[in-house]
Amino acid sequence: xxxxxxxxxxxxxxVCNRMLGNAVFTxxxxxxxxxxxxxxxxxxxxxxxxxxxxxxxxxxxxxxxNMIYEQLKQSINQPILFIDQLSTPLALEVGNLIQQDRxxxxxxxxxxxxxVPNVQLYQPEKSKKKAIITTCFSGLGVAIQIQKxxxxxxxxxxxxxxxxxxxxxxxxxxxxxxxxxxxxxxxVIGTNDVHIPEMKFVYLENIISGNGDTQLKxxxxxxxxxxxxREVNDRLVKNFSLIRVLESLTILDTKRxxxxxxxxxxxxxxxxxxxxSNARKVAIYVHVACMVERLIxxxxxxxxxxxxxxxxxxxxxxxxIQDIFSVLxxxxxxxxxxxxxxYIYNILYLD
Numbered sequence: 001x002x003x004x005x006x007x008x009x010x011x012x013x014x015v016c017n018r019m020l021g022n023a024v025f026t027x028x029x030x031x032x033x034x035x036x037x038x039x040x041x042x043x044x045x046x047x048x049x050x051x052x053x054x055x056x057x058x059x060x061x062x063x064x065x066n067m068i069y070e071q072l073k074q075s076i077n078q079p080i081l082f083i084d085q086l087s088t089p090l091a092l093e094v095g096n097l098i099q100q101d102r103x104x105x106x107x108x109x110x111x112x113x114x115x116v117p118n119v120q121l122y123q124p125e126k127s128k129k130k131a132i133i134t135t136c137f138s139g140l141g142v143a144i145q146i147q148k149x150x151x152x153x154x155x156x157x158x159x160x161x162x163x164x165x166x167x168x169x170x171x172x173x174x175x176x177x178x179x180x181x182x183x184x185x186x187x188v189i190g191t192n193d194v195h196i197p198e199m200k201f202v203y204l205e206n207i208i209s210g211n212g213d214t215q216l217k218x219x220x221x222x223x224x225x226x227x228x229x230r231e232v233n234d235r236l237v238k239n240f241s242l243i244r245v246l247e248s249l250t251i252l253d254t255k256r257x258x259x260x261x262x263x264x265x266x267x268x269x270x271x272x273x274x275x276x277s278n279a280r281k282v283a284i285y286v287h288v289a290c291m292v293e294r295l296i297x298x299x300x301x302x303x304x305x306x307x308x309x310x311x312x313x314x315x316x317x318x319x320x321i322q323d324i325f326s327v328l329x330x331x332x333x334x335x336x337x338x339x340x341x342x343y344i345y346n347i348l349y350l351d
Contacts, residue, residue: 002028003061016091024095040071055079055104061086081108131161131183135190140166153235157228170194187219208240209279237278241285257289267324283347295334304339
Protein backbone atom coordinates (compact mmCIF):
# COMPACT_ATOMS: atom_id res chain seq x y z
CA UNK A 1 0.00 0.00 0.00
CA UNK A 2 1.64 3.24 -1.19
CA UNK A 3 0.25 6.73 -0.61
CA UNK A 4 1.47 10.30 -0.58
CA UNK A 5 1.51 12.19 2.69
CA UNK A 6 2.72 11.73 6.21
CA UNK A 7 1.38 8.41 7.58
CA UNK A 8 -1.42 8.22 4.99
CA UNK A 9 -0.68 4.70 3.81
CA UNK A 10 0.31 3.46 7.26
CA UNK A 11 -2.91 4.83 8.78
CA UNK A 12 -5.11 3.12 6.19
CA UNK A 13 -3.10 -0.11 6.48
CA UNK A 14 -3.37 -0.05 10.27
CA VAL A 15 -7.15 0.40 10.19
CA CYS A 16 -7.66 -2.30 7.56
CA ASN A 17 -5.36 -4.83 9.25
CA ARG A 18 -7.20 -4.37 12.53
CA MET A 19 -10.60 -4.75 10.88
CA LEU A 20 -9.47 -7.77 8.87
CA GLY A 21 -7.88 -9.39 11.92
CA ASN A 22 -4.60 -10.06 10.12
CA ALA A 23 -1.53 -8.17 8.94
CA VAL A 24 -2.62 -8.25 5.31
CA PHE A 25 -1.09 -4.97 4.18
CA THR A 26 2.36 -3.44 4.35
CA UNK A 27 2.48 0.32 3.97
CA UNK A 28 4.88 2.76 2.37
CA UNK A 29 4.38 6.47 3.08
CA UNK A 30 5.70 8.76 0.36
CA UNK A 31 6.50 12.46 0.68
CA UNK A 32 3.95 14.66 -1.08
CA UNK A 33 6.50 15.77 -3.65
CA UNK A 34 7.30 12.14 -4.65
CA UNK A 35 7.08 11.26 -8.33
CA UNK A 36 6.10 8.12 -10.23
CA UNK A 37 9.79 7.28 -10.45
CA UNK A 38 10.07 7.38 -6.66
CA UNK A 39 7.09 5.03 -6.34
CA UNK A 40 8.61 2.64 -8.88
CA UNK A 41 11.88 2.64 -6.97
CA UNK A 42 10.09 1.76 -3.72
CA UNK A 43 8.37 -1.19 -5.43
CA UNK A 44 11.71 -2.45 -6.81
CA UNK A 45 13.28 -2.29 -3.35
CA UNK A 46 10.33 -4.20 -1.92
CA UNK A 47 10.70 -6.92 -4.56
CA UNK A 48 14.38 -7.23 -3.78
CA UNK A 49 13.74 -7.52 -0.04
CA UNK A 50 10.73 -9.84 0.03
CA UNK A 51 9.77 -13.07 -1.72
CA UNK A 52 6.65 -12.65 -3.82
CA UNK A 53 6.49 -15.87 -5.79
CA UNK A 54 2.72 -15.67 -6.33
CA UNK A 55 2.87 -12.06 -7.41
CA UNK A 56 2.49 -8.65 -5.83
CA UNK A 57 -0.60 -6.50 -5.28
CA UNK A 58 0.05 -2.76 -4.95
CA UNK A 59 -2.57 -0.24 -3.89
CA UNK A 60 -1.65 3.35 -4.78
CA UNK A 61 -3.43 6.62 -4.16
CA UNK A 62 -2.64 8.31 -7.47
CA UNK A 63 -0.34 8.27 -10.47
CA UNK A 64 -0.38 6.71 -13.93
CA UNK A 65 -0.28 2.93 -13.59
CA ASN A 66 1.05 2.56 -17.13
CA MET A 67 3.96 4.86 -16.36
CA ILE A 68 4.73 2.97 -13.15
CA TYR A 69 4.75 -0.29 -15.08
CA GLU A 70 7.09 1.16 -17.72
CA GLN A 71 9.57 1.92 -14.96
CA LEU A 72 9.28 -1.58 -13.49
CA LYS A 73 8.95 -3.95 -16.42
CA GLN A 74 12.67 -4.59 -16.73
CA SER A 75 12.96 -5.36 -13.01
CA ILE A 76 10.09 -7.75 -12.34
CA ASN A 77 9.77 -11.49 -12.77
CA GLN A 78 6.37 -11.87 -11.14
CA PRO A 79 2.90 -10.58 -12.00
CA ILE A 80 2.02 -7.30 -10.30
CA LEU A 81 -1.55 -6.02 -9.87
CA PHE A 82 -1.84 -2.27 -9.44
CA ILE A 83 -5.07 -0.69 -8.17
CA ASP A 84 -5.32 3.06 -7.79
CA GLN A 85 -7.73 5.39 -5.94
CA LEU A 86 -6.60 3.95 -2.61
CA SER A 87 -9.15 4.31 0.17
CA THR A 88 -10.11 2.40 3.29
CA PRO A 89 -13.25 0.77 1.75
CA LEU A 90 -11.28 -0.25 -1.34
CA ALA A 91 -8.46 -1.72 0.75
CA LEU A 92 -10.93 -3.66 2.90
CA GLU A 93 -12.50 -5.15 -0.23
CA VAL A 94 -9.09 -6.20 -1.54
CA GLY A 95 -8.09 -7.55 1.89
CA ASN A 96 -11.19 -9.75 2.04
CA LEU A 97 -10.36 -11.22 -1.37
CA ILE A 98 -6.76 -11.88 -0.31
CA GLN A 99 -7.95 -13.70 2.80
CA GLN A 100 -10.16 -15.83 0.56
CA ASP A 101 -6.97 -16.90 -1.29
CA ARG A 102 -8.18 -15.38 -4.54
CA UNK A 103 -5.62 -15.16 -7.34
CA UNK A 104 -4.43 -11.84 -8.74
CA UNK A 105 -6.56 -12.46 -11.85
CA UNK A 106 -9.66 -13.04 -9.73
CA UNK A 107 -8.97 -9.98 -7.61
CA UNK A 108 -8.43 -7.89 -10.74
CA UNK A 109 -11.78 -9.00 -12.21
CA UNK A 110 -13.64 -8.35 -8.97
CA UNK A 111 -12.10 -4.94 -8.43
CA UNK A 112 -12.93 -3.74 -11.95
CA UNK A 113 -16.51 -3.49 -10.74
CA UNK A 114 -15.60 -2.04 -7.35
CA UNK A 115 -13.13 0.69 -8.32
CA VAL A 116 -15.78 3.05 -9.66
CA PRO A 117 -16.37 6.37 -7.93
CA ASN A 118 -19.72 6.56 -6.18
CA VAL A 119 -20.75 10.11 -7.01
CA GLN A 120 -23.88 11.54 -5.41
CA LEU A 121 -24.95 15.16 -5.65
CA TYR A 122 -27.34 16.01 -2.84
CA GLN A 123 -29.54 19.08 -3.04
CA PRO A 124 -30.81 20.74 0.15
CA GLU A 125 -33.70 18.78 1.61
CA LYS A 126 -35.52 21.92 2.71
CA SER A 127 -38.08 23.08 0.19
CA LYS A 128 -36.91 25.63 -2.33
CA LYS A 129 -38.15 29.19 -2.01
CA LYS A 130 -40.94 30.18 -4.36
CA ALA A 131 -39.76 33.03 -6.56
CA ILE A 132 -40.78 35.28 -9.42
CA ILE A 133 -38.22 36.95 -11.65
CA THR A 134 -38.87 40.44 -12.99
CA THR A 135 -37.00 41.88 -15.92
CA CYS A 136 -37.18 44.62 -18.51
CA PHE A 137 -35.34 45.29 -21.74
CA SER A 138 -34.84 48.94 -20.76
CA GLY A 139 -32.89 48.14 -17.62
CA LEU A 140 -32.89 47.00 -14.02
CA GLY A 141 -34.73 50.11 -12.83
CA VAL A 142 -38.03 49.07 -14.40
CA ALA A 143 -37.54 45.48 -13.20
CA ILE A 144 -37.25 46.85 -9.65
CA GLN A 145 -40.44 48.89 -10.14
CA ILE A 146 -42.26 45.73 -11.26
CA GLN A 147 -40.83 43.96 -8.21
CA LYS A 148 -42.27 46.61 -5.88
CA UNK A 149 -45.61 46.50 -7.69
CA UNK A 150 -45.84 42.73 -7.22
CA UNK A 151 -44.73 42.81 -3.59
CA UNK A 152 -47.50 45.31 -2.82
CA UNK A 153 -50.06 43.10 -4.55
CA UNK A 154 -49.01 39.90 -2.75
CA UNK A 155 -48.55 41.38 0.72
CA UNK A 156 -50.46 39.36 3.31
CA UNK A 157 -51.54 36.80 0.71
CA UNK A 158 -48.42 34.89 -0.32
CA UNK A 159 -44.78 34.97 0.71
CA UNK A 160 -42.68 34.75 -2.41
CA UNK A 161 -39.28 36.07 -3.40
CA UNK A 162 -39.41 38.57 -6.25
CA UNK A 163 -36.03 38.92 -7.90
CA UNK A 164 -35.23 41.67 -10.41
CA UNK A 165 -32.56 40.57 -12.91
CA UNK A 166 -30.97 42.41 -15.81
CA UNK A 167 -32.59 41.43 -19.12
CA UNK A 168 -29.21 41.13 -20.88
CA UNK A 169 -27.87 38.79 -18.17
CA UNK A 170 -30.93 36.55 -18.37
CA UNK A 171 -30.82 36.45 -22.15
CA UNK A 172 -27.10 35.67 -22.27
CA UNK A 173 -26.62 33.37 -19.28
CA UNK A 174 -30.07 32.08 -18.38
CA UNK A 175 -30.43 30.74 -14.84
CA UNK A 176 -27.60 28.76 -13.24
CA UNK A 177 -28.04 25.35 -11.62
CA UNK A 178 -27.03 26.86 -8.29
CA UNK A 179 -29.77 29.50 -8.64
CA UNK A 180 -32.39 26.91 -9.59
CA UNK A 181 -31.35 24.71 -6.66
CA UNK A 182 -32.36 27.54 -4.30
CA UNK A 183 -35.53 28.78 -5.98
CA UNK A 184 -38.66 27.28 -7.45
CA UNK A 185 -39.31 29.81 -10.22
CA UNK A 186 -43.04 30.37 -10.68
CA UNK A 187 -42.65 32.71 -13.62
CA VAL A 188 -40.64 35.43 -15.29
CA ILE A 189 -42.68 38.63 -15.53
CA GLY A 190 -41.52 41.51 -17.66
CA THR A 191 -41.94 43.66 -20.72
CA ASN A 192 -39.89 41.50 -23.12
CA ASP A 193 -39.59 37.72 -23.33
CA VAL A 194 -36.10 36.45 -22.52
CA HIS A 195 -36.87 33.02 -24.05
CA ILE A 196 -35.50 30.81 -21.28
CA PRO A 197 -36.37 27.18 -22.13
CA GLU A 198 -39.02 25.56 -19.92
CA MET A 199 -39.52 28.83 -18.02
CA LYS A 200 -42.97 30.41 -18.01
CA PHE A 201 -42.85 34.03 -19.21
CA VAL A 202 -45.76 36.42 -18.68
CA TYR A 203 -45.98 39.88 -20.19
CA LEU A 204 -46.89 42.47 -17.56
CA GLU A 205 -48.97 44.24 -20.19
CA ASN A 206 -51.05 41.10 -20.74
CA ILE A 207 -51.86 40.89 -17.04
CA ILE A 208 -52.88 44.53 -16.89
CA SER A 209 -54.73 44.87 -20.17
CA GLY A 210 -55.93 41.32 -20.70
CA ASN A 211 -57.65 38.73 -18.57
CA GLY A 212 -55.47 39.08 -15.51
CA ASP A 213 -57.16 36.31 -13.53
CA THR A 214 -56.21 33.74 -16.15
CA GLN A 215 -52.60 34.91 -16.34
CA LEU A 216 -52.24 34.96 -12.57
CA LYS A 217 -53.89 31.57 -12.20
CA UNK A 218 -51.20 30.07 -14.42
CA UNK A 219 -48.53 31.55 -12.15
CA UNK A 220 -50.07 30.81 -8.75
CA UNK A 221 -51.84 27.55 -9.54
CA UNK A 222 -52.03 25.32 -6.43
CA UNK A 223 -50.75 28.20 -4.28
CA UNK A 224 -53.72 30.56 -4.12
CA UNK A 225 -57.48 30.16 -4.14
CA UNK A 226 -59.60 31.78 -6.84
CA UNK A 227 -60.64 34.48 -4.38
CA UNK A 228 -57.01 35.21 -3.52
CA UNK A 229 -56.04 35.33 -7.19
CA ARG A 230 -58.83 37.81 -7.84
CA GLU A 231 -57.65 39.92 -4.89
CA VAL A 232 -54.09 39.94 -6.25
CA ASN A 233 -55.43 40.88 -9.68
CA ASP A 234 -57.52 43.76 -8.32
CA ARG A 235 -54.57 45.08 -6.32
CA LEU A 236 -52.36 44.87 -9.37
CA VAL A 237 -54.80 46.85 -11.48
CA LYS A 238 -55.26 49.43 -8.74
CA ASN A 239 -51.54 49.87 -8.10
CA PHE A 240 -50.71 50.00 -11.80
CA SER A 241 -53.44 52.58 -12.29
CA LEU A 242 -52.04 54.52 -9.35
CA ILE A 243 -48.74 54.86 -11.20
CA ARG A 244 -50.58 56.14 -14.27
CA VAL A 245 -52.72 58.55 -12.23
CA LEU A 246 -49.73 59.93 -10.34
CA GLU A 247 -48.41 61.15 -13.69
CA SER A 248 -51.60 63.17 -14.26
CA LEU A 249 -52.87 64.50 -10.93
CA THR A 250 -51.49 67.57 -9.21
CA ILE A 251 -53.92 68.56 -6.44
CA LEU A 252 -55.71 65.39 -5.30
CA ASP A 253 -54.64 63.01 -2.56
CA THR A 254 -53.93 60.11 -4.90
CA LYS A 255 -54.26 57.32 -2.35
CA ARG A 256 -57.61 58.62 -1.13
CA UNK A 257 -59.16 58.99 -4.59
CA UNK A 258 -57.90 55.55 -5.67
CA UNK A 259 -59.47 53.87 -2.65
CA UNK A 260 -62.76 55.64 -3.33
CA UNK A 261 -62.72 54.56 -6.98
CA UNK A 262 -61.87 50.99 -5.98
CA UNK A 263 -65.04 50.87 -3.89
CA UNK A 264 -67.05 52.27 -6.81
CA UNK A 265 -65.68 49.62 -9.19
CA UNK A 266 -66.69 46.87 -6.79
CA UNK A 267 -70.21 48.35 -6.61
CA UNK A 268 -70.38 48.61 -10.41
CA UNK A 269 -69.55 44.94 -10.84
CA UNK A 270 -72.04 43.89 -8.19
CA UNK A 271 -74.98 46.10 -9.14
CA UNK A 272 -74.58 45.87 -12.92
CA UNK A 273 -73.60 42.19 -12.82
CA UNK A 274 -70.32 42.85 -14.64
CA UNK A 275 -66.92 41.18 -14.60
CA UNK A 276 -64.70 43.99 -15.80
CA SER A 277 -61.46 43.27 -17.61
CA ASN A 278 -58.29 44.74 -16.20
CA ALA A 279 -58.07 47.14 -19.12
CA ARG A 280 -61.52 48.58 -18.31
CA LYS A 281 -60.65 48.86 -14.62
CA VAL A 282 -57.47 50.77 -15.41
CA ALA A 283 -59.46 53.05 -17.71
CA ILE A 284 -62.01 53.76 -14.96
CA TYR A 285 -59.33 54.48 -12.35
CA VAL A 286 -57.56 56.92 -14.65
CA HIS A 287 -60.68 58.53 -16.12
CA VAL A 288 -62.54 59.06 -12.83
CA ALA A 289 -59.48 60.37 -10.96
CA CYS A 290 -58.76 62.85 -13.74
CA MET A 291 -62.48 63.67 -13.95
CA VAL A 292 -62.63 64.67 -10.28
CA GLU A 293 -59.59 66.89 -10.67
CA ARG A 294 -61.15 68.50 -13.77
CA LEU A 295 -64.38 69.15 -11.85
CA ILE A 296 -62.48 70.75 -8.99
CA UNK A 297 -60.80 73.01 -11.55
CA UNK A 298 -64.19 73.68 -13.21
CA UNK A 299 -62.97 72.13 -16.44
CA UNK A 300 -65.63 69.45 -16.82
CA UNK A 301 -66.53 67.85 -20.15
CA UNK A 302 -69.60 69.57 -21.58
CA UNK A 303 -69.98 67.77 -24.87
CA UNK A 304 -71.27 64.28 -25.60
CA UNK A 305 -72.79 63.18 -28.95
CA UNK A 306 -76.61 62.84 -28.81
CA UNK A 307 -76.54 63.14 -25.04
CA UNK A 308 -80.29 63.05 -24.40
CA UNK A 309 -80.97 60.10 -26.69
CA UNK A 310 -77.99 58.19 -25.29
CA UNK A 311 -79.14 58.78 -21.72
CA UNK A 312 -82.66 57.66 -22.63
CA UNK A 313 -81.44 54.47 -24.36
CA UNK A 314 -79.29 53.47 -21.38
CA UNK A 315 -81.31 55.02 -18.59
CA UNK A 316 -81.16 52.06 -16.19
CA UNK A 317 -77.38 51.65 -16.30
CA UNK A 318 -76.72 55.40 -16.21
CA UNK A 319 -78.85 55.82 -13.10
CA UNK A 320 -76.84 53.10 -11.36
CA ILE A 321 -73.55 54.71 -12.45
CA GLN A 322 -74.72 58.11 -11.20
CA ASP A 323 -75.75 56.64 -7.87
CA ILE A 324 -72.49 54.78 -7.37
CA PHE A 325 -70.19 57.70 -8.21
CA SER A 326 -72.32 60.22 -6.33
CA VAL A 327 -70.35 59.24 -3.21
CA LEU A 328 -67.46 61.28 -4.63
CA UNK A 329 -69.48 64.50 -4.81
CA UNK A 330 -69.60 65.41 -1.09
CA UNK A 331 -66.01 64.30 -0.58
CA UNK A 332 -64.65 66.67 -3.24
CA UNK A 333 -67.50 69.22 -3.31
CA UNK A 334 -68.26 68.59 -6.97
CA UNK A 335 -71.25 67.62 -9.08
CA UNK A 336 -70.73 64.94 -11.71
CA UNK A 337 -72.49 66.01 -14.92
CA UNK A 338 -74.44 63.63 -17.14
CA UNK A 339 -71.78 63.89 -19.86
CA UNK A 340 -69.13 62.43 -17.55
CA UNK A 341 -71.49 59.64 -16.50
CA UNK A 342 -72.09 58.71 -20.14
CA TYR A 343 -68.35 58.48 -20.77
CA ILE A 344 -68.08 56.09 -17.82
CA TYR A 345 -70.85 54.02 -19.42
CA ASN A 346 -68.82 53.81 -22.62
CA ILE A 347 -65.78 52.61 -20.69
CA LEU A 348 -67.88 49.87 -19.13
CA TYR A 349 -69.69 48.63 -22.21
CA LEU A 350 -68.19 49.76 -25.51
CA ASP A 351 -65.61 47.57 -27.24
